[in-house]
Amino acid sequence: MNDSLRSIATIMKDINSVLIYPHINMDGDALGSCSALCLALRSLGKKAYVMISEPVPKNLDFLECGCTTTDDSVIEDVELSLMLDCNSSNRIVGREAAFERGRLKGCIDHHAVGVTDIKFDFFRSEPKSAATGEIIYQLIRNLGVEINLDIANCLFAAITTDTGNFQHNNTTKRSHDIVGHFYQVAGFDSKAISALIYDRQSKEALMMEGKILSALEFHADGKVAVGAVTQALLTECHCTMDEAEGMIQRIMSIDGVEVGALFKETTDNIRVSLRGKYYANVAAVATVFGGGGHIKAAGCTFNTPLATAKEQLIPELVKAVKK
């Protein structure tokens, strides 16, 4: 099943209260899409909130727009629970019970759909959309809502982060067409939004970056580069994990590196970000370990110590760079 945005808009027009759910470890696309839709629904007189259960990363704070809440009781009668940028309950960990409160349940996502454990009343998946923000843009237009400055800012953040600033090969003509529209919104300033997202790195984070880069491991004649962010390093540098977000791009910027991996040691597990440059399929590697994603940007999780996770993953990465 893949419902049309027109039919989803028709359903949503008839609904008065919505809780919108971004995935855990929220990123610019998840939060930007949720807040943009929340603002659009509010402009139609509906009660709407974005339901989160973790702190918003500092560089995305401007995407809250007064929409986020950690308390689902903010709406008494939830007519719709809507999941954005994800499609299964393990991506809204800690909020599953709240999500179940929705009389209707919906999902709009651009990730490839695995086995979802939720019975959605409506569902739209567009794996060819570079960002969920692109789909939300279309939905907002189907709702008949004008793109105002706040919505444009949220959707610009969503699309620019998920496309790697229009460089990744998920970017399409449509990505540029949609973003082009934002420049017609009074007051829109791509540089100001971009500076909020990218240009608030702390000096501490810069120091941590230096340490991560100088400790990189290389395999397969330099085609595989592996970095790690441990809890010990975060403590030493007075940093939080979200300050290491850009590190995988730095790893990929190295000449000759085809596959990059960044191991992130959280308090619960080891999360790994994987990237491919020209030909390697890192989604296939992630799948081996129960993860997933896109061909050139994927991820997986290990419930083992860091050393064990590396021992298991690195040989698969080495295989992936052998053409």
Place this chain on the structure above:
Amino acid sequence: MNDSLRSIATIMKDINSVLIYPHINMDGDALGSCSALCLALRSLGKKAYVMISEPVPKNLDFLECGCTTTDDSVIEDVELSLMLDCNSSNRIVGREAAFERGRLKGCIDHHAVGVTDIKFDFFRSEPKSAATGEIIYQLIRNLGVEINLDIANCLFAAITTDTGNFQHNNTTKRSHDIVGHFYQVAGFDSKAISALIYDRQSKEALMMEGKILSALEFHADGKVAVGAVTQALLTECHCTMDEAEGMIQRIMSIDGVEVGALFKETTDNIRVSLRGKYYANVAAVATVFGGGGHIKAAGCTFNTPLATAKEQLIPELVKAVKK
């Protein structure tokens, strides 16, 4: 005088041999624009080359496209000398005599025009274009030439580098409209071009980056950040100056930094890149020292030792961050 692209296209259609000149210290917009136009002219059966006098930066090597030459005698009778992305003879240092050989002289640029010392037969300046590549795109269409893959790659490189990957506030709806077109060209892959430009940093350059960042100076309560690339540092790190190109962006990514300056000690002089984040006008600062550029991205040159250049410039930068 500001000739229309239509009239310039009319002139160019009647001409059989063209030497195209990018500015010294060529960047992606200069070389990408020159090669794109060169390829377009060749597809019309004309003799065309891009005349350079310095090595092409490694990350831009794919923009040569068989177009570049360091020998202007490659064309015997130069019907047109065409300057792109610059508008005065001090920007084509070492090639002024060759430029004079053109029976006609033209200029197409997106920089604000200062006092030019050349008598151009045609001239087009579009300071509102984010990149000269945007103007060349229009010119190529006026010439009736189809945008093929090589041309799309050159113009994508031109526009994406000069807009800071569509983040700088010179970016417009038109920037996105033009780039959107490239996705309709068979084989176009933004990621592949982007990887060629940005993802071939050497490990040595990464090391140098660490050294530059750890030696940054801050002034005006951290609002002004100043970095330097000296000849000694280049020697120590086995790097060339073009490998430090991205450093000014790294400086600007620091929280609280409003103005960034990168002093580049060449064998001849001190070149300074200046950037503003939200409100500071660095073009005005550059002008004080005989330089120029855009409000948020400008540059100037000092014929003094590094320490003297810093002493002169830093107080002006401190003034520029006082609102």
